[in-house]
Amino acid sequence: MSEAPFFYVYRDRAGEWRWRLRAAGNHEIIADSAEAYVSKSGCEQAAARVQRDAPRALIVTEQS
Numbered sequence: 001m002s003e004a005p006f007f008y009v010y011r012d013r014a015g016e017w018r019w020r021l022r023a024a025g026n027h028e029i030i031a032d033s034a035e036a037y038v039s040k041s042g043c044e045q046a047a048a049r050v051q052r053d054a055p056r057a058l059i060v061t062e063q064s
Helices: 040-056
Strands: 006-011 017-022 029-032
Touching: 006 040, 017 040
Parallel strands: none
Antiparallel strands: 006 017, 017 029
C-alpha cells in the first residue's frame, strides 16, 4: 500500500478524464475532480494545481 496520498487519473464511463485523490494506506477517496476533462494532460494539470495549491488553502467554516 502507498505510504503517501496519491492522485489517480482515470477515464470515466463517458470516456473523459477525471482524477481522485486517495489516502495513504487504505486508499480511500479524499477528493475528486468536480468536472471531467477531454484530455488526459488537462486532467493531470488540474490535479497538479490542486497538489500545488492545497497547502495554502484556508479552512472556512459556516457560522451558525
